[in-house]
Amino acid sequence: MSSTESAKTPSQAEQTKQVEQTKQVEQTKQTMKDFKSDQEVRWCPGCGDYAILAAVQGFLPELGLARENIVFVSGIGCSSRFPYYMNTYGMHSIHGRAPAIATGLATSRRDLSVWVITGDGDALSIGGNHLIHALRRNVNLKILLFNNRIYGLTKGQYSPTSEIGKITKSTPMGSLDAPFNPVSLALGAEASFVARTIDSDRKHLTSVLREAAAHPGTALVEIYQNCNIFNDGAFEILKDRATADEALIRLEHGQPIRFGTDHSKGILRDPGSGDLRIVDVTPDNEADILIHNAHAPSPATAFALSRLADPTTLHHTPIGVLRNVDRLVYDTAMAEQLDAAIEHNGEGDLTTLLTGTDTWTVVG
Amino acid sequence: MASQVSSPDDQAIPGGQRKPGKEIRRLDRVIIRFAGDSGDGMQLTGDRFTSETASFGNDLSTLPNFPAEIRAPAGTLPGVSSFQLHFADHDILTPGDRPDVLVAMNPAALKANIEDLPHGAEVIINTDEFTKRAMAKVGYDANPLQDGSLSAYSVHEVPLTSLTVEALKEFALTRKEAERSKNMFALGLLSWMYHRPTDGTETFLRKKFTKKPQLAEANITAFRAGWNFGETTEDFATVYEVAPAAAAFTPGTYRNISGNLALAYGLITASQQSGLPLFLGSYPITPASDVLHELSKHKNFGVRTFQAEDEIAGIGAALGAAFGGSLAVTTTSGPGIALKSETIGLAVSLELPLLVVDIQRGGPSTGLPTKTEQADLLQAMYGRNGEAPVPVIAPSTPGDCFAAALEAARIALTWRTPVFLLSDGYLANGSEPWRIPEPAELPNLRVDFATKPNKKLEDGSEVFWPYLRDPATLARPWALPGTPGLEHRVGGIEKQDGTGNISYDPANHDLMVRTRQAKIDGITVPNITVDDPTGEATTLVLGWGSTYGPITAAVRRVRGGGGQIAQAHLRHINPFPANLEKALKAYEQVIIPEMNLGQLATLIRARYLVDARSYTQVTGLPFKAEQLAHALREAIDVVD
Numbered sequence A: 001m002s003s004t005e006s007a008k009t010p011s012q013a014e015q016t017k018q019v020e021q022t023k024q025v026e027q028t029k030q031t032m033k034d035f036k037s038d039q040e041v042r043w044c045p046g047c048g049d050y051a052i053l054a055a056v057q058g059f060l061p062e063l064g065l066a067r068e069n070i071v072f073v074s075g076i077g078c079s080s081r082f083p084y085y086m087n088t089y090g091m092h093s094i095h096g097r098a099p100a101i102a103t104g105l106a107t108s109r110r111d112l113s114v115w116v117i118t119g120d121g122d123a124l125s126i127g128g129n130h131l132i133h134a135l136r137r138n139v140n141l142k143i144l145l146f147n148n149r150i151y152g153l154t155k156g157q158y159s160p161t162s163e164i165g166k167i168t169k170s171t172p173m174g175s176l177d178a179p180f181n182p183v184s185l186a187l188g189a190e191a192s193f194v195a196r197t198i199d200s201d202r203k204h205l206t207s208v209l210r211e212a213a214a215h216p217g218t219a220l221v222e223i224y225q226n227c228n229i230f231n232d233g234a235f236e237i238l239k240d241r242a243t244a245d246e247a248l249i250r251l252e253h254g255q256p257i258r259f260g261t262d263h264s265k266g267i268l269r270d271p272g273s274g275d276l277r278i279v280d281v282t283p284d285n286e287a288d289i290l291i292h293n294a295h296a297p298s299p300a301t302a303f304a305l306s307r308l309a310d311p312t313t314l315h316h317t318p319i320g321v322l323r324n325v326d327r328l329v330y331d332t333a334m335a336e337q338l339d340a341a342i343e344h345n346g347e348g349d350l351t352t353l354l355t356g357t358d359t360w361t362v363v364g
Numbered sequence B: 001m002a003s004q005v006s007s008p009d010d011q012a013i014p015g016g017q018r019k020p021g022k023e024i025r026r027l028d029r030v031i032i033r034f035a036g037d038s039g040d041g042m043q044l045t046g047d048r049f050t051s052e053t054a055s056f057g058n059d060l061s062t063l064p065n066f067p068a069e070i071r072a073p074a075g076t077l078p079g080v081s082s083f084q085l086h087f088a089d090h091d092i093l094t095p096g097d098r099p100d101v102l103v104a105m106n107p108a109a110l111k112a113n114i115e116d117l118p119h120g121a122e123v124i125i126n127t128d129e130f131t132k133r134a135m136a137k138v139g140y141d142a143n144p145l146q147d148g149s150l151s152a153y154s155v156h157e158v159p160l161t162s163l164t165v166e167a168l169k170e171f172a173l174t175r176k177e178a179e180r181s182k183n184m185f186a187l188g189l190l191s192w193m194y195h196r197p198t199d200g201t202e203t204f205l206r207k208k209f210t211k212k213p214q215l216a217e218a219n220i221t222a223f224r225a226g227w228n229f230g231e232t233t234e235d236f237a238t239v240y241e242v243a244p245a246a247a248a249f250t251p252g253t254y255r256n257i258s259g260n261l262a263l264a265y266g267l268i269t270a271s272q273q274s275g276l277p278l279f280l281g282s283y284p285i286t287p288a289s290d291v292l293h294e295l296s297k298h299k300n301f302g303v304r305t306f307q308a309e310d311e312i313a314g315i316g317a318a319l320g321a322a323f324g325g326s327l328a329v330t331t332t333s334g335p336g337i338a339l340k341s342e343t344i345g346l347a348v349s350l351e352l353p354l355l356v357v358d359i360q361r362g363g364p365s366t367g368l369p370t371k372t373e374q375a376d377l378l379q380a381m382y383g384r385n386g387e388a389p390v391p392v393i394a395p396s397t398p399g400d401c402f403a404a405a406l407e408a409a410r411i412a413l414t415w416r417t418p419v420f421l422l423s424d425g426y427l428a429n430g431s432e433p434w435r436i437p438e439p440a441e442l443p444n445l446r447v448d449f450a451t452k453p454n455k456k457l458e459d460g461s462e463v464f465w466p467y468l469r470d471p472a473t474l475a476r477p478w479a480l481p482g483t484p485g486l487e488h489r490v491g492g493i494e495k496q497d498g499t500g501n502i503s504y505d506p507a508n509h510d511l512m513v514r515t516r517q518a519k520i521d522g523i524t525v526p527n528i529t530v531d532d533p534t535g536e537a538t539t540l541v542l543g544w545g546s547t548y549g550p551i552t553a554a555v556r557r558v559r560g561g562g563g564q565i566a567q568a569h570l571r572h573i574n575p576f577p578a579n580l581e582k583a584l585k586a587y588e589q590v591i592i593p594e595m596n597l598g599q600l601a602t603l604i605r606a607r608y609l610v611d612a613r614s615y616t617q618v619t620g621l622p623f624k625a626e627q628l629a630h631a632l633r634e635a636i637d638v639v640d
């Protein structure tokens, strides 16, 4: 124990949360540079991770949070190197476990802004259990899932989001398992905030991150990320101007869901099945085109939207915020239970606890 | 309820004055075993008798023994649940080898336990349950109450079930409901036989059934009926008295405590003494769940308990909380440790304080969930990839779990390392009187967090290096998120010495591996004391963990018979006490009893090149003192 001065303990930190936040607003404005660490970035040149890193470093200053109050926790994989490049607190942990580790941190330190960086293998394969439970618990975590539909760091095996038939080193005759749709999965796991965005669309990425940051509870943001070494062009259909208009469905809360050249296509709810249908917009049906409601209490429509995408070609992929609803936040509720326990029983007294009710005394 | 040992006669006794005609016999110690079906409430009965005995001031030791199934098939041998209690007017160390009294609630309970009784033991049998069918179910061809097979014992045939139903006839209960109180009838009878105070049990029943006052009254009525039955029936001619064990205890205030409760209290105390909020990440598992249950009751101490989705998340959340400055704990049993291994390795690499509590049970795999074993020692020592040293400590008695928790916290916080605490099923569920520590006796566990940069670079700028170590302890600084200017990243990839940046440099890795090992090797732990009263012993018996009671009891027997033997018991298994080698080499022979196949012996032989002999047992039950004494005598004879 080298230092003699004691830093504030977390419990004190908890109490001064309010004060801290006021202070942060007042302090001199941070810039993108303040969030860059001194470490050399070691992703492959051209990797989509660079764009995401830049977007995150670029938008964090606007949150007005002091960088010492921000923590990035990651698992294992290319994307999970992310925390090393952020000049905040950070932990590069073990494969799949970042949501669990971040849960412990976020529930015990509510004064912190905790972000999880993960990938499709990390979050959906080895760490699938932790992801779904973080989502259902609704701990105050922001989970950025970099989905490149491949294992990069282990050099190119298929991942749980790879399309069926994917030829890789471990599947020379094509993969056999059906992929996860991370957005559908998150909606099924009771997520209160689910969004999807794309590495190369800085503006869209930033706006989604902004909404995620403002969300109390767990926010899952799936980011389509190009791995130019092992799965180059996986999202090209959504990026290429020639195809993107037809392939990409941009969701905006309160707006009719339309896409295609000149917004010629739209989404209709089939009155018979209740399912969603893609239609050519005509003067007759224009008024019936589905209005996107990210705040809908039921996740049913968001789920139906997530199913529009073709798992192989990614045709008709919705991006934007699919769901954003308020519900009980785990760490807030936990803190309230602690407060209630003190209110009912008083602050714990050690001597009373150890003594209990049945004692006897031995006199010397 | 508080009582004075010096005046046990203050205790209320229902049923008024004792009738003349009952002989009073004084005993120095008694072993009672309650046995019945899993659904008969034997654990509760044993707990209550224990509480009465503790408040009376006897020394005591208990051994609950129950099946893993919540409701094992009724009336079968695997469904038998028992609770053994040893109490005395002097200090005792074990729950006892062979019961002096067996209460058998049904034929299965009789059959499963009768072999353990010495001739002359008293057997109280619930005759109501000895139907043809029930006896046939456990393989009694003839009625053991009639075929003379119990002639070596003093048998009391008591129709416990029908007497209970009769006593409760005034209550609006079905026969089935009334029958359920038969354990309280038995408790009342035994309480009468051994002159136990009864206030506590009546208060307990009223509290337990606050919402169902009728059930409270019914149980109390059955309890008193059992007492009065003993008082009036001629079959029970003797009342026994076991005086309080005043001389066995150092002055102070005492309570009875089980290992898991003591452990939970130790963790809360460590949190208070360190000023760090307690965070428990855990997944339910037998026999560790009671620690989770207990801690979740104490949120007013700022305790956060997190029931995770699995064992891995339990330790993961704890490690996250440690990064944030909590006193972080995960509790589990052997199978859970197997799942947590990777995260323990990460904690070794991150060099963050973390308590890993393993309440060992029979293994491998699911093994014997409700039975005890010490077979996770090598898993705790070595069960990780890479060179990942972790300190290991073990409590020796139920009450000692309290002190062990504080010691684990001291090591974790001072050396910034995960620490293994190896308890076991026997300690967890067993109980004993425990002297409540005075506040002044508790250690100061305050931690200094890093608050400012610790390194001046050549260009004059001041920076924070997360792996710049304290030269005395080799511990790294603990800088909490939220501290301005100390932003840093940690991870499981090898780090450069000092800066903590990723490094694949061969020489650096060699240095870091050796430094992490040196840090653990350098942890200061108290020297081991060897008990060798005459100084003439040639054999040393060495133990660790929960075998303390049986080994000490065995050593007393050997010495009582004129044998010479030295005894030492390890709390710290990694690192070993500095004087251990010298202590071992002072004896011609070292014998190590363990409830595994010789794991400590393996460590000792490897480390010190001492030809230690193993004496092992893996029955899921603790050693019996006499059996161990016999083994020790044989060992001594070989040398002498």
Ligand code: SF4
Pocket (backbone or CB within 6 Å): A042, A043, A044, A046, A047, A048, A049, A078, A079, A148, A152, A153, A226, A227, A228, A229, A230
């Ligand atoms: S392997 Fe792919 S994902 Fe990994 S750094 Fe290279 S380009 Fe990026």
